[in-house]
Amino acid sequence: MLEARGLTKMYGTHKALEDLNLTVKPGEVYCLLGANGAGKTTTINLFLSFISPEGGVALVNGIEAAKQPDEARRLITYIPENLSLYPSLSGLENLQFFTGLAGKFMTDEQLLQCLTEAGLPADAAKRPVGGYSKGMRQKVGIAMAIARDTRALLLDEPTSGLDPSAGNEFAQLLSEMSARGAAILMATHDLFRAKETGTRIGIMKRGRLAEELRTEDISHSDLESVYLKHIRE
Amino acid sequence: MAFSLLVKHELKVLWREPGTKVLFAVVLVLLLVSALSGAAYYTEKKQEHADAAELARHLWEQQGDKNPHSAAHYGTHAFKPVNLLAVFDPGTEPFTGVSLFLEAHRQNFAVHSPIEDRSSLSRFGQLTPAFIFTFLFPLFIIFLGYRSVIYERESGMLRMLLAQGVRLRDILTGKAAALWVVVLGLFLSFALVGLLLLAFTGAAAADYLRYALMMLGWMLYFGIFIHLSLWVSAKAGSQAQALVLLLGFWVMSTLLVPRLVTVAAESMHPVPDTITFQQEIRQHLSEGIDGHNPLSTHTQAFRDSVLAAHGTDNPADLPFNLSGLMLQVSEEFEKEVFDYHMARIAAIHAQQLGLFALSAVVSPTSLVRLFSMGMAGTDIAAFNHFRDQAEAYRIELMRELNEDLMVHAVGDRAQGYTAGYELFSSNVAFQYQPPDALSWTAAYFKYALLLLLWTGLSFGLLLSSAKKTEV
Structure with a gap:
């Protein structure tokens, strides 16, 4: 590969x-x-x-x-040391945007499922990323990989x-x-x-x-x- | 698909930035205030203009019985109609004056400029839509765009975007499109208010055309700042550097270049001072017939030639009033003299304007100002159009008065001849005819093309920064 x-x-x-x-x-x-x-x-x-x-x-x-x-x-899904996400958007919105750019269009429920699989609780997924810890941001990165079936x-x-x-x-x-x-x-x-x-x-x-x-x-x-x-x- | 997603995303991110809403609201309020105050000013001035024109006509018709040439010296006023589009861009109107005094023997300069009624502080700029478009809109665009690319590069976001398989070109054009949407959203909201203003004030079809072109010119101007802001943001080494570079360009384009070029134009092509100018005219006038000075050589020569042509040496034997004829011939000569000297001034103005237009190479602001004032009908050319019509009217009025004197002050009516209401009310009142919209706007086509060129080149620069292969 x-x-x-x-x-x-x-x-x-x-x-x-x-x-x-x-x-x-x-x-x-x-x-x-x-x-x-x-x-x-x-x-x-x-x-x-x-x-x-x-x-x-x-x-x-x-x-x-x-x-x-x-x-x-x-x-490819790329996860750097410090995963850059848009701080004013929620984890869900970031995931929706990045997967959309990669040509994957999913419903909010499907995206939330990916975030949950990556270990990010649903309530956190709807909060702005500006308040996330580094670990939470990395989980959004993993959710990207899951959503994109990378x-x-x-x-x-x-x-x-x-x-x-x-x-x-x-x-x-x-x-x-x-x-x-x-x-x-x-x-x-x-x-x-x-x-x-x-x-x-x-x-x-x-x-x-x-x-x-x-x-x-x-x-x-x-x-x-x-x-x-x-x-x- | 990625492109529309990028545009929507940019709009969402821009809207969620704390400063954007405040900036948006401030500019919107300023625009509305400028439009409403402009509309109020227009309504007030239109009424004042109508009242003044009516009064001038009343005074002319009711001036009482007097010799027609006395009436010619009594004079009347031609008022420049209040231009609706001046609400959007008053251009040179506050400086050029609004009325011309029309009298025998001389062309006068315009008087009663609005700027005379204001404090010296108002020379720094009034809150008009043109002022906001020229100075504040570019700043608004710069503040929205300067960090757009460099922030994403510095934060690693750009790599994340590229890692999704999106082309840098799409990212940059998506950002440009989002900025266009924001700027046009604000601008077109205002343009719509302007359109309603035109509709409610009974604007002519030509006004709509010129208004639409004016708005198009401003849009191209904003496009230049949108593209340059993103280009600088893509090329700069840091956010601070991008901001400094863009503010530097703003200062150069909007303030420094127009001011420096104006000073240079005035220094390279100086207009003669009033005293010298009047002395030159006086000198030139002394070379021809003077209807008021029977002792002048030229007047005597003309008088002798007319009498000789009619085989008499007594003016009373002529079938017309000789003084009336001499005044008319004198008027025609004086017109030639004034036309010649006014054309000299116009040529100097044209040279100054030519130099100013050259500054468009480095300043899109100079360009859009020329185009916008032209479309609004508030530039020097528009004023000259009014002045030429007023002058043509003056010449015709003087001809009618002199002809009345020539025809009626003959024989036993020559001494103490007076005309009255019948003559003065038969003189047609001055009515300014605005130029044909199509031929007028065609003269400004070159500025529109140059604006388009600036917008295209700035977009080309933006696209060229997408060729960078390493991030």
Whole structure:
């Protein structure tokens, strides 16, 4: 579903991403780990075609993102670290707008159902988003993915700043999404959550994929050791 | 589908912003106040005009028995009709004056300009619809639009929108369309009130045409600010930068450029001062026949030529009154002299106006002012149209009086001849005929085209910012 082939990105003379190759299949949660500047967000931005690659291709269900950005984006739900929503609109109105833009037109009841599935109570869904916590906003993001029946989910440090309970709730929602067949690519610093939620983990270092692991093959402590080894090298 | 969704969404978000409703209400109240006060002013002035015109006519007809040339010096007034469309854009009317004194031998300048009755503070601008459209509407648009794109970029909202598979071009045009809806909603509400005003005051069909074109001109002007506000918002590095840039453009377009160009035009093409101008006219007049000075060489030469043509040296033998003829010939010569000097002034005004029109390259405000005043019939050209008709009327009136003298003051009636009510009431009263609406508006077509060009170019700029590929 999501595939990077020899993906390379330069910022001036700085190589932000070098020859990245990875594949995220439907039902898979692929977690990108790495220090700041390792290339995690750059990878996500290339799949969304917010930036253009100097080499290689980012494919979304076989569609080259750089060449057909709108088509590729319609298959993706994007949840950044701080999900931007219109503060004067309610969660329901935000969801209605964003899903409408993606070509999904649903009734208020259907949208409320999506929000409830994402863990947002109906009374909160009708209040202006300006009063939402970060966790509540992220739930609207998940509701977008549910409503759009999304094929691919790109998450850029979505649990950063969430309290442990909200983080855990969010991880459960991701598991449900992957169970529905979504391919999920998540950039994160959270080793624990990556091990718990992910099916595979890619450790990035200076724009390269330094190591790829299956979460079922590694323990929490081993993951931490491998990660720290790469970071300190 | 995405486009209409974006427009509806923009409108919803704009409407929910706390400042929008206040801004909307303030502008709406100002517009209504300006329209109502304009309408009241129009009604009052129309009545004053009718009363003054009636009084002038009464005084002319009832001036008593007197020599027709004395009546010519007694004179009368031509009043510029109160223009209904001046309610929307008074243009130069407060400065040009409202009446011309018509008398023998000379063309007078207009007197009794409304500005004379007001305090000096009123020169800074009256609360007319044109003032609101020129200065306040662009500010209203800037405040609604300056953060529209940059806020969404800074907050990450733009990425969220793009991530839904929406094109940046659709986002920008959707924002522009929403701003158009807000601005037109406000503007057309006012335009409707204006239309009712026209209907209730019995406006002519030409007034409707000119009113519609005037409103169209203003809409194009607003479009320029809508597109530029969004373009700057899309290109600026921060909200503060966008606001500063747009306010800078507003100051330049509405205040600085028109004022600087006016000063430059007056300096490059100066109008002679009144004393010099009158001296030049006096000098020129001394080169021709003077009906009041029998000792002037030119008058004597003319008198001798007329007597010689009739084979006599005694004016009493002529079948007409020689003084009457000399006064008429003198009047015709004086008209030529005044026409020549007035044309010089008009040419200077035209040069100044040409320079002002050039400023439209950097200031759409200059452009819309020229167009709006033209459509309202309140520019210098409209005043000149009135002045030319009043002058033609004066010449005809003088001819009728001189002819009466020539025909009737002959033989034993020559001495102490007087005319009375019968003659003065037979002189047709002055009636201003407004220009043909189509040919008049055609002269302003170039300004409408330039406004359209500005609007199109600003929209092109907005679309060009949609080509940015990285966000």
